[in-house]
Amino acid sequence: MSEKILVTRSSMPPIEEYFDEIRELWDSHWLTNMGVKHRELESILSEYLGVEYVSLMTNGHLALENILQAMDLSGEVITTPFTFASTTNAIVRNGLKPVFCDIKEDDYTIDPDKIEALITDKTCAILPVHVYGNICDTEKIQRIADKYGLKVIYDAAHAFGERYMGKGIGTYGDASMFSFHATKVFNTIEGGAAVFKSKELYDKIAELKNFGICSQDCVKYVGGNAKMNEFQAAMGICNMRHIDEELEKRRMAVERYRERLGNADGIKLSPVREDVVYNYAYFPVVFDKKKFGADRDEIADRLARNDIIARKYFYPLTNSFESFHGEYDVSLTPIAADISNNVLTLPLYADLTVDVVDKICNLILESEC
Numbered sequence: 001m002s003e004k005i006l007v008t009r010s011s012m013p014p015i016e017e018y019f020d021e022i023r024e025l026w027d028s029h030w031l032t033n034m035g036v037k038h039r040e041l042e043s044i045l046s047e048y049l050g051v052e053y054v055s056l057m058t059n060g061h062l063a064l065e066n067i068l069q070a071m072d073l074s075g076e077v078i079t080t081p082f083t084f085a086s087t088t089n090a091i092v093r094n095g096l097k098p099v100f101c102d103i104k105e106d107d108y109t110i111d112p113d114k115i116e117a118l119i120t121d122k123t124c125a126i127l128p129v130h131v132y133g134n135i136c137d138t139e140k141i142q143r144i145a146d147k148y149g150l151k152v153i154y155d156a157a158h159a160f161g162e163r164y165m166g167k168g169i170g171t172y173g174d175a176s177m178f179s180f181h182a183t184k185v186f187n188t189i190e191g192g193a194a195v196f197k198s199k200e201l202y203d204k205i206a207e208l209k210n211f212g213i214c215s216q217d218c219v220k221y222v223g224g225n226a227k228m229n230e231f232q233a234a235m236g237i238c239n240m241r242h243i244d245e246e247l248e249k250r251r252m253a254v255e256r257y258r259e260r261l262g263n264a265d266g267i268k269l270s271p272v273r274e275d276v277v278y279n280y281a282y283f284p285v286v287f288d289k290k291k292f293g294a295d296r297d298e299i300a301d302r303l304a305r306n307d308i309i310a311r312k313y314f315y316p317l318t319n320s321f322e323s324f325h326g327e328y329d330v331s332l333t334p335i336a337a338d339i340s341n342n343v344l345t346l347p348l349y350a351d352l353t354v355d356v357v358d359k360i361c362n363l364i365l366e367s368e369c
């Protein structure tokens with residue numbers, strides 16, 4: 001194979017389609033600040049995601065920061081260390097303290113049975129992650145939140161377009177964040193959105209993402225700048241026209257992976273639930289070295305020698321980041337630590353062919369003994 005197979009490859013519309021979409025911008029000269037494309041994409045996504053309000057942002061991370069700021073939170077936020085740097089950094093950058101809860105062994109989402117023990121009189125919110133598109137235990141989490149009067153904010157960066165019990169995943173909790181980064185299932189190059197049911201929150205976030213400006217002569221909040229521009233929104237409008245085919249192609253690659261790896265001893269795949277409509281965003285595989293004969297790092301190296309770049313995603317855990325100078329005790333989240341040491345996320349994107357999936361599986365299974 002001459003070209004490297006990376007863990008992901010961005011979906012792009014035919015170039016003429018994008019040119020057509022941006023042509024009007026040369027007439028209007030309106031390039032950002034909630035232009036026509038921005039508003040059109042908000043409405044397309046509100047329909048597609050099945051949520052009342054969508055606020056588009058420069059990226060998913062700033063969507064999360066803006067949600068936290070909009071809720072006027074202070075104190076502690078219970079969250080998971082088994083996630084991308086963004087989740088934890090958004091909490092800390094808002095002056096809040098992350099309190100790390102361990103994850104479930106089967107689907108790697110926050111373990112709701114361990115949340116209550118972490119609640120103190122300073123706890124203000126729970127911030128779980130639908131990691132790899134695996135849906136959190138939304139019912140249990142909501143029950144705890146209601147009992148203690150906590151906000152629930154989901155990092156749904158991996159869960160674009162997923163549905164649970166017939167409802168869009170963004171309808172659970174008080175707010176959710178989606179990422180439209182180039183590497184995600186749906187992209188606007190960079191981009192993201194905050195979604196919620198509350199009109200009040202939508203209005204506040206609309207101001208927060210534009211420096212807190214509420215009118216020509218009023219700045220109401222200490223906001224930053226997180227507005228999605230018209231070129232990003234145009235990319236999103238084009239990509240949304242192809243989303244169904246893209247998901248279907250991803251589904252086929254995932255089914256092949258499952259066929260090939262599902263019965264291998266020492267390999268654990270994420271569970272498939274009947275009540276979830278998936279987006280096939282990631283394909284994480286957890287190796288049990290004792291049973292499988294090779295560990296995660298050996299498999300990653302073997303794939304790399306064959307120009308296949310899988311990712312140790314999520315490793316390291318966010319509570320072990322150097323930036324926190326040992327402030328958090330990683331031994332308090334042992335399951336997260338174990339999964340993080342043994343998980344490998346395999347290449348997955350719409351244009352990944354079954355032949356390449358087979359090649360990857362052959363390389364992995366060589367070591368089975």
Ligand SMILES: *Cc1c(COP(=O)(O)O)cnc(C)c1O
Nearest residue numbers: 059060061084086157179181192
């Ligand atoms: C991608 C990602 C983010 C951040 O999104 P950006 O759009 O890249 O800012 C946050 N959380 C998780 C879990 C992610 O995978």
